[in-house]
Amino acid sequence: MKKTLLAVILAVACVACLAACGGSEPAPAPAPETQSQAPVVASVPVMTHEEYVAAPLDSQVCVETYIQAKQGWWENQATIYTQAEDGAYFLYNMPCTEEDYNNVLTVGTKIKVTGFKSEWSGEVEIIDATYEVIEGETYIANPIDVTDLLGTDELIAHQNEFVSFKGLKVAASKDANGNDAAYLYNWDGSGSKGDDLYFNVEDAKGNVYQFTVESYLCGADTEVYQAVEALQIGQTVDLEGFLYWYEGVNPHITNVVVK
Amino acid sequence: MKKFKKSVLLVLSVLMVLGLFTGCHGAKKSASFIVPEEFDTSKHYDITFWAKNDTNKFQTDIYQKAIDDFEALYPNITVNMRLYTDYAKIYNDVITNIATETTPNVCITYPDHIATYKTGENVVVPLDQLFADEKYGLGGSELKFDGPSLEEVVPEFLEECKLGDSYYALPYMRSTEACYINKDMVEALGYKVPDVLTWDYIWEVSEAATKKDANGNYAINGQKVLIPFIYKSTDNMMISMLKQLDAGYSDEQGNIYIFNDDTKSILNTIAEHTASGAFSTFKISGYPANFLNAGQCIFAIDSTAGATWMGSDAPNSDISPDKFIRFDTEVRTIPQFDTENQKMISQGPSLCVFNKEDPQEVVASWLFAQYMLTNDVQIAYSETEGYIPVTTKAQNAPEYVQYLADCGKDTSTHYEVKIKAAKLLIDHTSDTFVTPVFNGSTSLRDAAGQMIENVTKSVRRKEKVDDKYINKMYDDVTSLYRLDQLNASGGSSKADLGPLPGTSIALLVILGVVWLMILAYLIYGQAKKKVNK
Numbered sequence: 001m002k003k004t005l006l007a008v009i010l011a012v013a014c015v016a017c018l019a020a021c022g023g024s025e026p027a028p029a030p031a032p033e034t035q036s037q038a039p040v041v042a043s044v045p046v047m048t049h050e051e052y053v054a055a056p057l058d059s060q061v062c063v064e065t066y067i068q069a070k071q072g073w074w075e076n077q078a079t080i081y082t083q084a085e086d087g088a089y090f091l092y093n094m095p096c097t098e099e100d101y102n103n104v105l106t107v108g109t110k111i112k113v114t115g116f117k118s119e120w121s122g123e124v125e126i127i128d129a130t131y132e133v134i135e136g137e138t139y140i141a142n143p144i145d146v147t148d149l150l151g152t153d154e155l156i157a158h159q160n161e162f163v164s165f166k167g168l169k170v171a172a173s174k175d176a177n178g179n180d181a182a183y184l185y186n187w188d189g190s191g192s193k194g195d196d197l198y199f200n201v202e203d204a205k206g207n208v209y210q211f212t213v214e215s216y217l218c219g220a221d222t223e224v225y226q227a228v229e230a231l232q233i234g235q236t237v238d239l240e241g242f243l244y245w246y247e248g249v250n251p252h253i254t255n256v257v258v259k
Numbered sequence: 260m261k262k263f264k265k266s267v268l269l270v271l272s273v274l275m276v277l278g279l280f281t282g283c284h285g286a287k288k289s290a291s292f293i294v295p296e297e298f299d300t301s302k303h304y305d306i307t308f309w310a311k312n313d314t315n316k317f318q319t320d321i322y323q324k325a326i327d328d329f330e331a332l333y334p335n336i337t338v339n340m341r342l343y344t345d346y347a348k349i350y351n352d353v354i355t356n357i358a359t360e361t362t363p364n365v366c367i368t369y370p371d372h373i374a375t376y377k378t379g380e381n382v383v384v385p386l387d388q389l390f391a392d393e394k395y396g397l398g399g400s401e402l403k404f405d406g407p408s409l410e411e412v413v414p415e416f417l418e419e420c421k422l423g424d425s426y427y428a429l430p431y432m433r434s435t436e437a438c439y440i441n442k443d444m445v446e447a448l449g450y451k452v453p454d455v456l457t458w459d460y461i462w463e464v465s466e467a468a469t470k471k472d473a474n475g476n477y478a479i480n481g482q483k484v485l486i487p488f489i490y491k492s493t494d495n496m497m498i499s500m501l502k503q504l505d506a507g508y509s510d511e512q513g514n515i516y517i518f519n520d521d522t523k524s525i526l527n528t529i530a531e532h533t534a535s536g537a538f539s540t541f542k543i544s545g546y547p548a549n550f551l552n553a554g555q556c557i558f559a560i561d562s563t564a565g566a567t568w569m570g571s572d573a574p575n576s577d578i579s580p581d582k583f584i585r586f587d588t589e590v591r592t593i594p595q596f597d598t599e600n601q602k603m604i605s606q607g608p609s610l611c612v613f614n615k616e617d618p619q620e621v622v623a624s625w626l627f628a629q630y631m632l633t634n635d636v637q638i639a640y641s642e643t644e645g646y647i648p649v650t651t652k653a654q655n656a657p658e659y660v661q662y663l664a665d666c667g668k669d670t671s672t673h674y675e676v677k678i679k680a681a682k683l684l685i686d687h688t689s690d691t692f693v694t695p696v697f698n699g700s701t702s703l704r705d706a707a708g709q710m711i712e713n714v715t716k717s718v719r720r721k722e723k724v725d726d727k728y729i730n731k732m733y734d735d736v737t738s739l740y741r742l743d744q745l746n747a748s749g750g751s752s753k754a755d756l757g758p759l760p761g762t763s764i765a766l767l768v769i770l771g772v773v774w775l776m777i778l779a780y781l782i783y784g785q786a787k788k789k790v791n792k
Contacts, residue, residue: 058719116720121545121577128716176316188575190316192342247549247578 044114049087055117061126062114065089066139068162069242069254072216073101079216080105081160081242081252082113083141088160089113090125090244105131108138123245124159143240150249151207158243163251165239167259168201171208172233182231194220197228201237211239214252227256235259292384294392295618298401304336304623306364309352311343311608313564315575317643325636329627332403336623346372346608350701357382362613364624370419370693371701373427373611378698384612385425389625397629406629407650416649419693420609428609429628430649432640434564435603435684435691436495439547439676440589444468444479444557455601456594458500461488461558462528465537468557480584484555486539488532489547491561493540493715494708495604500525501707502604502692503596508707513697513745517707518733526714526729533718542712543719549577554584560593562606563645563680572670590679592687605691607646638662642672645680654685699745706740 044062047055055061065082072079077093078101091113096105105111115129143164149155150165172180176189183199185191187210197213218224231237241253308326312318319342326338341363343349350372356362357379368376377383390409394401398408409417412430420428438456445452448467453460465487470478477485490496497517501508507516532538541547547559548568559569567575570588595601610628615621630636637648638659648654663682667675684691694700713732717724737743 058716058721060720116716118543120543121549176320186314186344187577188314188316190312190314190319191344195344247545247582 046112049084049089052087052089052117057117057119057124059117060114061117062112063089063126064110064112064134066137066141067105067107067109067111068141069107069217070101070105071214071252073098078105081162081217082111083139083161085139085141088141088158088162088243090123090160090242091115091129091131092118092120092125092127094126094129094131096131104133108140110134110137110139121246122248146243147203150203150209151205155243155249156245159245161243163241163243165201165251167236168203168239170231170233170235170237171200171202173198173200173210180233182233182235183228193229197225199228199231201239209249211241211251211253212244214244217242217252218254224254224256227258228253231256231258290616291381292388292614292618292621294388294395295622298395298622298626299619300333300335302335302619304620306336306338306620306624306627308338308340308627309343309349309363309366310340311346311349311367313644314344315567315643318640321636321639321643324639325631328635329404329630332630333623333626336627338627343367350375364615364620365610365612365628367431367608368428368611369606369701370422370428370609370696371704373609374422374696374698374700376611376613377422377427381614383427384614384621384625385427386420386429386612386625387425389612389622390426395622395626402626402629404630404633407632407652411650411652412632413649413651413654413688415605415688415691419605422696428611429632431608431610431631432564432637432646433605433607433649433684434562434644434646435605435687436492436499436560436593437563437566437645437680437683438591438593439551439559439561439566439569440591441551441554441557442587442589444554444586445589447479452589452591454591455598456558456591457598458528458594458596461594462532462537465532465558466535469536479557480554482555484550484553486536486544486550486556488538488558489541489544489550489556489560490538490711491541491547491559491565492708493542493711494704495606496560497522497525497707497711498694498704499593499602499604500596502694503600503602509695509697509700509703511695511697513699515703515742515745517703518737522710523726523729526710527724529711530714530718530724533715538715540712540715543715546577548573551588552576552584553578553582554586563684564607566590566645566677566680567643567674570674570676572674573676574671574674588676590676590683592683592690601687601690603687603691605688605693607649634658641681645677645684647681647684697745699742702740702745703742706736706742709740710736 044060046062046064052061052063065084067080068083069081070078071081076095076097078096079093080091082089082091112132112134113126113129115126118125118127141162143162144158145166146155146158146163147165147167170182173184175181175184181189183197185193185195185197187198194215196215198210200208200210202208213225213228236259238257238259239253240255241251244250244252310322322340326340329338330336346369349366349368353362353366353376357376362382373383389395390397392399398406416430416433420426420430440452442452445464448464450464468479468485468487472478476483479485498508501521504521506521507519509515509517529538547556547561548565550556551559551569552571552573567573571583571585592601593603610631612621612624612628632650634653634656637650637653638656640646641648642662648659653659663678665673666678667673694704710732714724717728
C-alpha cells in the first residue's frame with residue numbers, strides 16, 4: 001500500500017514537472033484567429049452570374065459555384081478559383097479551417113457562397129465570405145478559348161474563368177541585368193526559384209501581354225512551373241489558366257504546351 | 260528476485276524524477292553567448308542570412324555583392340542568402356525554426372519580431388558586448404573592413420533596437436512614410452500645397468475633389484474613378500494619428516490603451532470621409548501609386564521606401580504606360596495635428612544575430628551583420644529606394660552627399676521623388692518615433708490597422724458606424740487579436756516577475772515531500788534489514 005502510494009505521488013510529481021517545463025520555447029504572442037472577420041450576413045437570394053455582375057461593388061452577394069482550383073490557405077483563410085456554368089468567381093481570403101480546405105473544399109465541389117462583392121486593382125472578387133457545401137453535384141469547367149478576345153473590351157466578361165490561349169509566341173522579358181529572358185522570377189527578375197514566374201507572350205496582332213505562374217497556385221514542383229522555366233523566346237505555345245486581373249489582364253497560367 | 264525488481268523499480272523511479280529535473284529547463288536552450296578572445300580564422304563557417312527585398316532587382320544585387328565582398332575579406336566564412344519579399348514570412352519561418360534549432364545566423368527583422376524571438380532563452384544574441392568589443396566590435400581594431408563606430412550609428416535608429424536593457428539588433432535601413440501629392444490637381448481645386456500638411460487640410464481638399472460633373476465623372480480628372488486620399492498602411496495611420504494626439508496606444512509592459520475616445524474620434528472622422536468617397540485604403544482599393552499615377556488619387560501616403568513607384572516618371576510601375584498622366588509630384592511629411600511638433604513613424608529593416616553552440620560561428624555572423632553597415636552597402640542599398648543610411652558615416656560621405664545634391668538629374672538613380680523622400684527623413688529624423696516593443700506588439704499593430712479597415716469597409720457597405728458599432732468592434736478586435744491575453748506574455752523579459760505563484764509553491768512543496776518520503780523509505784528499509792539480521 002505504501003509503495004503504491006509512493007508510486008502515485010511520484011507519478012503526480014512527474015506530471016507536474018512535465019507541465020511546468022513548457023516555458024523554454026519561445027512563446028509567440030497569440031496569433032489572430034483570422035485576419036479579417038466574416039461579418040454576420042443577412043439572407044440573400046442566390047444570384048445568377050448576370051445578377052452578380054450587375055450588383056454594385058461592396059454589396060452583399062450570394063452565388064452557387066464549383067471549386068476549380070485552390071491558391072492557398074493561410075491563417076484560417078482560403079483563396080479559391082471557382083466557376084459555375086454561367087460564369088466565374090474568385091473567392092479571396094474566405095475564412096475556412098485547414099481541414100475543410102484540404103478535405104472538403106476539393107476541386108469540383110459545389111458551394112453556396114455569401115459575401116461581399118469587391119474590386120482590388122481591377123480584380124472583382126468575393127471577400128468576407130461564408131460557404132456552405134452542397135452535396136451531390138460536381139462540375140469542372142472546360143477551358144474556353146479567348147485568344148481572339150485578347151486586347152478587346154469583351155475579354156473582361158470572362159474574368160476569373162478557366163480559359164485557353166492558342167498559338168501565342170513567347171516574347172522577350174528583360175532580366176535583372178537588362179538581358180532578354182524568356183521568363184522572370186518576380187515581375188522584375190528580382191526573385192529566385194519558387195517565386196512567381198512572369199513571362200511575355202505575343203498574339204497574332206503583335207500585342208504583348210504579361211502572363212503569370214502564381215507560385216501559390218502552381219509551385220516550383222509543378223509541371224507548368226517547370227515548363228515555363230524551360231521556355232525559349234520565339235517558341236509558340238498553347239496555354240490554359242484562370243483569367244485573373246491586376247491592373248489589366250494577368251492570367252494565372254496552369255498549363256503550357258510548346259507547339 | 261522480487262525484492263530486487265522492486266529496488267530496481269524504485270531506483271529507476273528516482274532516476275526518472277532526477278532526469279526530469281535536469282531536463283526541465285535546458286531542453287533546447289543554447290548557452291548564453293560569450294565573446295571569444297580571438298576569431299578563429301583557421302576554421303570554416305557556413306552562415307545563413309535571411310534577407311528581405313522590396314521585389315527590387317537592385318536590392319537583390321546589392322545583397323549579393325555585399326556577400327561576395329565580405330567573403331573575399333573573410334575567406335573562411337561562406338554566407339548563404341535566402342531571399343524573402345515579406346517580413347511576416349521571415350517572422351513565421353524564424354518562429355518555426357527556433358523550435359528545431361535551425362534559425363538562420365543573421366536575419367532581417369523588426370524589433371517587434373525580436374521581442375517574440377527572444378522569449379526563447381538565448382535565442383537572439385544581445386549585442387552589447389559585441390558592440391563594445393575592442394577587436395571585433397563596432398569600429399574594432401581587428402576588423403578587415405572600415406565599419407562605423409558606435410557613435411556613428413544614428414542614435415535614434417540604434418535606440419529602436421534596444422529591448423529592455425540590451426541591444427538585440429543593428430539598424431540596417433530606415434524609412435518613414437511620406438505623402439505623395441498630385442500638385443496640379445490640388446492647385447486646380449484652388450488650394451496650395453503647404454510646407455506641412457494638416458489632417459484638416461487633407462480632408463478638406465479631398466472632399467473638394469469628390470464633386471462630379473453631369474455625366475457622373477469626377478470634375479477634377481474627368482474619369483469615373485477617383486479616390487482623393489489613399490493610405491497604404493492603416494496600421495501606421497492609426498498609430499501615427501494617436502501619437503500626434505499624444506493619445507493612448509500601449510506601453511512597454513504590454514498594457515493596451517488603444518481602445519479610447521481619441522481612437523473613436525479618429526474612426527468617426529475616417530467613416531465620414533469614406534462615406535463621401537474621399538478616402539480609401541490599400542487593402543480595400545489597391546496600391547496608392549497606381550491610382551496616383553493614373554490621375555485617380557491626389558494624396559497617396561506610402562513608405563519613402565516606395566518612392567520609386569510614385570509620380571509621372573516613376574521608374575517602377577504596375578500600370579501600363581498609356582494609363583499614366585503627367586503631373587508635378589510634391590513630397591511632404593504625413594499630415595499632422597500639430598505643425599510645430601511633427602511626428603512620423605520610423606520603420607525599416609534591422610539585423611539580428613542568432614545564438615549558436617559555437618561562439619566562433621556567432622562572431623562570424625556578427626562580422627557579417629556589421630559589414631552590412633559599411634558605407635559601400637549602406638549607400639548602395641539606400642539609393643535603391645527612398646531609404647536612408649543608418650550611419651552618419653555613410654550619410655556624411657561625399658559620395659552620398661553628392662547623390663542627394665544630384666536630385667532630379669535623371670529618372671533612375673537620381674529620380675527626384677525618391678531623393679526628396681529620402682531627404683524628408685534625413686531632415687526629420689528627430690521627429691520619428693516607434694511604438695513600444697513587447698511580445699504581442701505585432702498583434703496590437705495589426706489590430707490598429709484592422710479597425711480602420713473595418714470602419715472603411717462597413718461604411719462602403721452602407722452599414723451604420725456609430726458608438727455602438729465602434730464599441731462592439733473594440734470587443735471583436737480584442738478577441739480576434741487576443742489582446743486580452745497579451746499582458747501575461749507581453750512585456751520585457753527583464754521585468755520583475757513578482758512573487759512565485761501559488762501553484763509553483765505547491766509544486767515545490769510536493770517535490771520536497773516526495774524526496775523526504777523516498778529518503779524515509781530508504782532509511783526504513785535499511786533499518787528493517789538490520790532488525791531482520
